[in-house]
Amino acid sequence: MSLARSYRTATRQVRCFSVSTKLRVGPESPNYIEVPQTLQPDLPAKPRVKGTLPVPREIFPARRPDKPTPAYISAVTPEPSKVKTIKKNDPNAETIAWKQRMAENRRQNLREGLLELYERKQTTVASMTRRSAAKQARRERVLRQPERDDERLTRQSVVQGLMEQPSILPDPDREIRIAQSRERVLEKQLQKAAERNNNLHTLYMNARDFIVTEEQLMKEIEDKFRESGVEEWRSDTGTGTNVWNKGAPPTIQSIVNTQTKDDNGRWRIEQERMKQVVEEMTGGKM
Known part of the structure; x- marks a missing residue:
């Protein structure tokens, strides 16, 4: 069907419109939609400089005053130590x-x-x-020049009674509050110092069991993970030191029964309480 309609069918295709060369661009081109330009030409945009310039090097630093000498x-x-003769x-x-x-x-x-x-x-x-x-x-x-006459003559008048009033509101309890605040700060600092000394003493007491050498590490591994047939494997009466003979982890009920009904559990609780009392009396960890 021809684009130019008539009463009879055309025998060939006829284009009744024209497209300029400028508009023969794809949709991806910025010229696809024609934007009207101003009559006065626009100023060229300032080019954007990428990156940053390095800081200039100080050629004559203060530590090298001998450079210009x-x-x-x-x-x-x-000068060259040996002048080469040209043949x-x-x-x-x-x-x-x-x-x-x-x-x-x-x-x-x-x-x-x-x-x-x-x-x-x-x-x-x-x-x-x-x-x-x-x-x-x-x-x-x-800063030191005198006040100008126009400013002096046009300045607002202030009553003498208002000029003598202090600019800061009175605060009679200021010294007491400052002293109380100073005492609180000092008390907090003393508490922090005591806590730090306690932590250092605890670290010192616990450092006796630290593993710091390779020999101690190998000995501890051998004691905890040895596979030789020792007394620990022959019965379940004692837990021993081998990690493979510890058995199932204790339950809450078993822990409560051990602490309240078993003699060993009560003795352990008493020892822990005695240890805490001694630590409070001596001021350090045992």
Whole structure:
């Protein structure tokens, strides 16, 4: 069917509209939708500079005051200890002469560069010092200058009774509250110090059982995990020291029965209570 409709069917396809070359772009192009432009051209956008510049290196630090001296310059730009003689028949004569000229240029540039940079630094520091001194002098002059007549004459009048009133509200209990706060702070510091000393003493007492050497570790592993046939494997009356002969973990009911009905359990509880009493009396862990 033809796009240009008529009373009779067309024998071939006919396009009755035209598309400009500018609009022959895909939807992914930013020119797919034509946006009207202003008559006055827009200013070009400032390009975004990516990254950050490194901090300039301090060439003459305070710890190296000898850099601009002739001794330092002569030390960093020494003359060649052995001057190579160029033979006329040498095929590399031009290359050797060019290398010697380049080396001399590098030494000369380093000498002149150090002196010029030091002179530039001295000039910059002197200029900064002058500007800073001028700003400080201007600030002092502005602070010490008398009040202007227009400000003095147009200033609001204040009753003498209001001027004599203190700017801070009276606080008669201030010293008492400060003393109480100081006592509370001192008490907390003493509690922290006592707690720290107690923790250090507990660590010292428990350090006797610490494993600090490889021999102690191997001995402890041998005692806890040995597989030799010892008395611990022959009966279940005692738990022993072997980790494989501990049996099932105790239940809450068995722990309560042991502590209340068994003589060994009651004796253990008494020992723990006695230990706590002794620790409180001596002021340290047992």
